[in-house]
Amino acid sequence: MNAWHWISPAKRKRIIKQRYLYLMLVPAFLWSVLFAYGPMVGLYMAFIDYQPTLGKFWSSFFGGKFVGLQWFNLFFAGDEFFLIMRNTLVSSVLSIAIGFVVPIVIAMALNEVRYMAFKRVVQTVSYMPYFISWVIAANIFVTLLSADGLVNELLKLLGLTRDSILFMQEGRYFWGIVAGANTWKDMGYNSIIYLAAIASINPELYEAARVDGAGRVKQAAYITLPMLKPTIVILLILAVGNLLNTGFDQYYLLGNSLNRDYSDVLDTYAFRYGLQNGMFSYASAVGLFKSIVAFLLVLGVNSLARRMKSNSLF
Amino acid sequence: MGSITFNHVYKRYKGEARPAVNDFHLSIEEGEFLVLVGPSGCGKSTTLRMLAGLEEISEGDLYIDDKYVNYLSPKDRDIAMVFQNYALYPNLSVYENIALGLKLRKTAKHDIELRVNRVARILEISHLLGRKPNQLSGGQKQRVALGRAIAREPQVFLMDEPLSNLDAKLRAQTRAEIIKLQSELKRTTVYVTHDQVEAMTMGTRIVVMKDGIIQQVAPPRELYDQPANLFVAGFIGSPQMNFIQGSVTREDGRFYFVNKRIKLPVPEHHYPGFNRDRNGISFIMGVRPEHALLKADTGREEEEGWVRCEVEMTEITGADSYVYVRLGEQTVIVRTDPDKLHRKDDKLLVSFAMNKVHFFEEQSGDSVSLKGDAQ
Ligand SMILES: Nc1ncnc2c1ncn2[C@@H]1O[C@H](COP(=O)(O)OP(=O)(O)O)[C@@H](O)[C@H]1O
Ligand SMILES: [Mg+2]
Numbered sequence: 001m002n003a004w005h006w007i008s009p010a011k012r013k014r015i016i017k018q019r020y021l022y023l024m025l026v027p028a029f030l031w032s033v034l035f036a037y038g039p040m041v042g043l044y045m046a047f048i049d050y051q052p053t054l055g056k057f058w059s060s061f062f063g064g065k066f067v068g069l070q071w072f073n074l075f076f077a078g079d080e081f082f083l084i085m086r087n088t089l090v091s092s093v094l095s096i097a098i099g100f101v102v103p104i105v106i107a108m109a110l111n112e113v114r115y116m117a118f119k120r121v122v123q124t125v126s127y128m129p130y131f132i133s134w135v136i137a138a139n140i141f142v143t144l145l146s147a148d149g150l151v152n153e154l155l156k157l158l159g160l161t162r163d164s165i166l167f168m169q170e171g172r173y174f175w176g177i178v179a180g181a182n183t184w185k186d187m188g189y190n191s192i193i194y195l196a197a198i199a200s201i202n203p204e205l206y207e208a209a210r211v212d213g214a215g216r217v218k219q220a221a222y223i224t225l226p227m228l229k230p231t232i233v234i235l236l237i238l239a240v241g242n243l244l245n246t247g248f249d250q251y252y253l254l255g256n257s258l259n260r261d262y263s264d265v266l267d268t269y270a271f272r273y274g275l276q277n278g279m280f281s282y283a284s285a286v287g288l289f290k291s292i293v294a295f296l297l298v299l300g301v302n303s304l305a306r307r308m309k310s311n312s313l314f
Numbered sequence: 315m316g317s318i319t320f321n322h323v324y325k326r327y328k329g330e331a332r333p334a335v336n337d338f339h340l341s342i343e344e345g346e347f348l349v350l351v352g353p354s355g356c357g358k359s360t361t362l363r364m365l366a367g368l369e370e371i372s373e374g375d376l377y378i379d380d381k382y383v384n385y386l387s388p389k390d391r392d393i394a395m396v397f398q399n400y401a402l403y404p405n406l407s408v409y410e411n412i413a414l415g416l417k418l419r420k421t422a423k424h425d426i427e428l429r430v431n432r433v434a435r436i437l438e439i440s441h442l443l444g445r446k447p448n449q450l451s452g453g454q455k456q457r458v459a460l461g462r463a464i465a466r467e468p469q470v471f472l473m474d475e476p477l478s479n480l481d482a483k484l485r486a487q488t489r490a491e492i493i494k495l496q497s498e499l500k501r502t503t504v505y506v507t508h509d510q511v512e513a514m515t516m517g518t519r520i521v522v523m524k525d526g527i528i529q530q531v532a533p534p535r536e537l538y539d540q541p542a543n544l545f546v547a548g549f550i551g552s553p554q555m556n557f558i559q560g561s562v563t564r565e566d567g568r569f570y571f572v573n574k575r576i577k578l579p580v581p582e583h584h585y586p587g588f589n590r591d592r593n594g595i596s597f598i599m600g601v602r603p604e605h606a607l608l609k610a611d612t613g614r615e616e617e618e619g620w621v622r623c624e625v626e627m628t629e630i631t632g633a634d635s636y637v638y639v640r641l642g643e644q645t646v647i648v649r650t651d652p653d654k655l656h657r658k659d660d661k662l663l664v665s666f667a668m669n670k671v672h673f674f675e676e677q678s679g680d681s682v683s684l685k686g687d688a689q
Contacts, residue, residue, distance in 0.1 A: 211367075
């Protein structure tokens with residue numbers, strides 16, 4: 001008896017009929033096994049005292065001493081826990097708050113533009129930063145915000161400040177800078193989703209509003225925004241799920257020893273301990289903690305959305 | 315109040331070879347229920363949308379109440395429009411949907427309340443006022459859309475296929491309600507549909523369009539009895555009018571419609587149309603199914619006016635039955651008593667009520683009878 005016999009003849013027939021669809025699923029299946037589920041084995045590392053031995057990964061992996069939640073306790077009790085969590089949460093919430101609204105505004109504004117060439121240029125230009133690597137993007141920001149950079153020169157020209165503001169050196173500016181950089185990089189890309197959603201709105205709605213006497217602003221308020229709501233809710237769920245996933249590159253590249261108290265987030269922290277100091281088990285525990293919180297957040301927001309009778313993700 | 319004049323109006327879309335609306339020239343009287351009808355793509359919606367101000371007029375003048383409105387925005391035209399897909403504001407309640415147009419026009423709050431409630435009572439949607447559009451059925455949504463139009467108390471109602479998303483029963487019911495509402499409100503209404511039954515039952519006057527061009531403007535009865543051309547004759551009426559190809563010959567001062575199988579006397583009131591030189595021209599004789607008659611073939615010599623035919627199939631609609639008979643290469647539909655049963659391949663005789671038939675020039679499609687009348 002193999003598994004095939006457990007499937008009813010009708011189902012068997014359907015599977016055979018749809019064999020090419022199943023075939024198309026194979027790459028995605030392999031991908032998730034290899035890159036999503038496979039590495040989860042490594043989570044075991046968070047619960048042992050892993051000491052790397054050259055050339056003997058598996059024996060040192062499974063031979064490591066089981067220590068339970070020791071690494072988690074160490075992380076929660078550590079001096080830096082509060083600081084790291086604060087930086088991660090505040091910076092992330094700020095990034096979402098700004099980075100979430102701007103694409104909607106861009107999409108709605110672009111939708112009002114009647115001059116197609118201008119619309120296309122704006123769309124392309126705002127889309128481009130998405131393809132720039134953070135190494136370059138971070139350097140652009142560091143240069144712009146340096147003591148004799150463009151921003152300071154402008155501020156002085158406008159008489160808003162006499163001495164250069166040390167943006168990159170003073171930690172209190174860091175969250176804003178990262179939020180701005182995140183927004184700038186992703187706004188064009190994210191606005192495409194909204195533009196697509198707007199394009200699918202039945203034009204009759206706008207015509208009815210015009211006959212009713214609603215201007216552009218009223219049309220946006222009564223038609224565009226409500227029609228975008230399902231898209232907004234779904235993207236918000238996804239964004240909140242990523243609340244602790246601040247991203248690593250921008251913090252690593254924009255952060256420095258002077259603004260460390262503001263720029264050190266879960267990802268950079270895990271990186272520093274795991275790779276730079278060789279505390280693999282500790283870094284794994286920090287990473288796992290992040291994933292669990294993210295998972296709970298997604299579930300929470302999704303059920304909230306469902307209770308609000310809005311669109312939920314699942 | 316509420317009269318409309320189209321003065322040689324054209325609509326040309328960019329990149330389209332022929333105009334979507336071609337020389338639309340028509341006056342609509344105050345209080346009229348005018349229906350624009352025609353196949354899909356014939357320019358009905360475009361015409362209505364130009365009237366609404368949602369589409370620019372390429373050429374010609376448009377007047378509402380003798381006021382030149384070519385460049386007036388929709389909200390300033392004193393019109394209200396009902397759309398095919400209801401077009402309700404998705405996040406506003408039914409009450410707010412009906413009220414918004416009034417609110418935007420700065421109507422006093424208690425006045426809005428009064429009007430919305432009155433309209434809701436007329437349309438029997440009072441119990442739905444608190445709901446959102448996505449909690450309504452299609453029929454209810456369309457009532458709300460009607461309510462939104464009525465509450466504004468405009469001079470002109472415009473409706474673009476408002477019933478085509480409803481199921482058959484609801485469509486008939488809502489159709490009756492719109493007719494009743496219009497006769498009570500006595501407001502000029504321009505109604506677009508592709509459905510000739512809807513057009514015939516609703517309009518006090520009907521405009522038949524094809525390829526952007528007006529084919530005929532007439533009250534329903536006249537459209538049915540005196541179609542101006544082949545297109546109108548074929549479009550109005552279900553089942554379709556039968557078209558029989560032939561030519562006209564003259565013998566002893568009398569005209570006959572002839573082809574390989576038939577020779578039928580042309581009634582005298584059509585003579586003026588044939589008196590001009592019509593030699594060698596092909597004609598089409600149009601006969602409605604109710605103007606044809608069947609009887610059993612006795613097998614004797616052909617009597618005058620009766621033509622041999624055989625039954626192809628029978629369609630029973632309940633009150634009537636339609637027999638499809640073959641007459642050479644031609645199929646002719648005959649309305650008969652449903653009690654008489656005809657089987658496939660039955661041999662029968664068919665005749666036509668010649669004083670009711672229509673003649674058209676095959677080339678131009680124009681009615682010969684009307685041309686004759688004009689002479
Ligand atoms: N925005 C547009 N651009 C180009 N052509 C259009 C546009 N809208 C309608 N048309 C064309 O104009 C003709 C009439 O369309 P329409 O008025 O919508 O027909 P209908 O009688 O079905 O309502 C059609 O051939 C259609 O393809
Ligand atoms: Mg249309």
